[in-house]
Amino acid sequence: MERNIAAAAYARRTLLGRAACGLLLLPAWAAWADAAPAEVEIHDFAFHPAVLRVMLGTTVTWVNRDDSPHSIVLQALGLRSPPLDTGARFSRAFDQAGSFEYRCGLHPQMRGNLVVQ
Amino acid sequence: MNEASSDRRGFLKCMTWAGTAVVWTVAGGVPRSRLIDSANAAPAEAFSFVQISDSHLGFDKPVNQDPAATLQEALGQVHAMPQAPAFMIHTGDITHLSKPGAFDTAQQLMRQTGLTVHTVPGEHDILEENGKSYLNRFGQGTRGDGWYSFDAGGVHFIGLVNVVDVQGNGLGALGNEQLEWLEKDVAGRSASTPIVVFAHVPLWLVYPQWGWGTADGARAVSYLRKFGSVTVLNGHIHQVMQKVEGHVAFHTARSTAFPQPAPGAAKSPGPMSVPPGALRSYLGVARVSLVSRSAPLAIVDKPLAG
Numbered sequence: 001m002e003r004n005i006a007a008a009a010y011a012r013r014t015l016l017g018r019a020a021c022g023l024l025l026l027p028a029w030a031a032w033a034d035a036a037p038a039e040v041e042i043h044d045f046a047f048h049p050a051v052l053r054v055m056l057g058t059t060v061t062w063v064n065r066d067d068s069p070h071s072i073v074l075q076a077l078g079l080r081s082p083p084l085d086t087g088a089r090f091s092r093a094f095d096q097a098g099s100f101e102y103r104c105g106l107h108p109q110m111r112g113n114l115v116v117q
Numbered sequence: 118m119n120e121a122s123s124d125r126r127g128f129l130k131c132m133t134w135a136g137t138a139v140v141w142t143v144a145g146g147v148p149r150s151r152l153i154d155s156a157n158a159a160p161a162e163a164f165s166f167v168q169i170s171d172s173h174l175g176f177d178k179p180v181n182q183d184p185a186a187t188l189q190e191a192l193g194q195v196h197a198m199p200q201a202p203a204f205m206i207h208t209g210d211i212t213h214l215s216k217p218g219a220f221d222t223a224q225q226l227m228r229q230t231g232l233t234v235h236t237v238p239g240e241h242d243i244l245e246e247n248g249k250s251y252l253n254r255f256g257q258g259t260r261g262d263g264w265y266s267f268d269a270g271g272v273h274f275i276g277l278v279n280v281v282d283v284q285g286n287g288l289g290a291l292g293n294e295q296l297e298w299l300e301k302d303v304a305g306r307s308a309s310t311p312i313v314v315f316a317h318v319p320l321w322l323v324y325p326q327w328g329w330g331t332a333d334g335a336r337a338v339s340y341l342r343k344f345g346s347v348t349v350l351n352g353h354i355h356q357v358m359q360k361v362e363g364h365v366a367f368h369t370a371r372s373t374a375f376p377q378p379a380p381g382a383a384k385s386p387g388p389m390s391v392p393p394g395a396l397r398s399y400l401g402v403a404r405v406s407l408v409s410r411s412a413p414l415a416i417v418d419k420p421l422a423g
Contacts (some may be wrong), residue, residue: 045327
């Protein structure tokens with residue numbers, strides 16, 4: 001039993017260690033908080049990354065890579081982009097901290113999250 | 118309007134879908150060319166109309182950089198029909214991005230056929246000014262977001278709008294106000310009146326994962342159950358699909374602009390690339406005929422080529 005606990009603790013430590021190393025690689029799957037401009041790509045009827053963490057004041061740009069138009073509707077902040085055709089971009093600086101869910105106005109099943117810290 | 122004759126009842130009973138397409142064949146698998154011939158050979162007095170859909174004027178992606186040209190081809194086919202149809206129905210997504218120029222082109226092209234066009238909006242037609250650019254052009258005599266009904270050829274036609282209040286799960290919706298109107302609109306009518314309902318998004322749940330269906334479509338259909346013949350015509354999914362449920366037959370039309378994948382056949386919906394030269398076999402028009410008992414209701418989906 002004790003050995004098991006020790007093993008579990010070791011596994012946790014190892015995982016934590018790996019996770020810490022992984023931070024360097026993190027932007028590959030989830031953009032980390034950063035004041036530098038951040039981008040969300042829209043393709044295959046989904047937002048990539050689905051969760052974007054940014055620092056207060058960051059300008060976020062959405063770019064549509066689909067052949068169908070999409071739009072950004074972030075209700076909590078009263079934000080509504082025009083329809084974005086292929087290649088079109090929409091940018092907005094975020095000056096309010098919080099976790100915001102947003103959707104595509106044409107296809108509301110497409111959802112993303114923006115975390116402003 | 119009194120259509121309660123036993124003859125009509127008889128023919129309504131045996132109304133079936135004779136329409137077919139490249140991908141979807143009706144039970145019995147009658148070849149498409151024969152169907153077109155048999156529809157063309159329908160009695161001269163047969164009442165028919167044409168459905169076109171999803172012309173997406175303003176779309177400019179590689180699969181079809183000139184949807185105005187393919188719309189024109191589709192309309193050319195309509196014009197060349199041996200018996201002129203009574204009118205055309207356009208089941209929405211007339212334009213791709215609701216741009217005034219695209220609406221203007223569509224209107225000009227459709228006018229050249231000399232046929233009246235009855236439209237309902239698709240979600241691509243209401244992207245600007247809360248749908249005003251659509252309603253200013255096509256909304257005369259309609260209610261709410263553009264729904265209406267009219268009678269022609271002994272048939273009661275109902276145009277519904279299910280693209281304004283798209284649900285969180287992506288499904289279209291009609292909403293309470295429109296549903297209450299629909300219930301009243303059909304309340305006093307004889308059960309033998311053939312009903313044709315047309316709307317952009319399929320009224321039944323074709324593929325909810327892609328938002329291909331109408332959340333409250335079943336409630337609309339429930340108001341129509343008493344009728345002996347109900348035909349539901351939709352667009353949105355750019356391919357032919359059919360379903361019969363009791364006296365209610367559902368049908369979706371091809372696009373005149375570009376095809377979309379079969380449900381679940383791709384990561385997401387959207388324009389589907391096709392082999393060079395094959396585009397026109399994926400596009401087309403649907404002709405709907407109300408004909409005699411021996412050759413009942415025929416919907417013929419005709420591709421632009423192939």
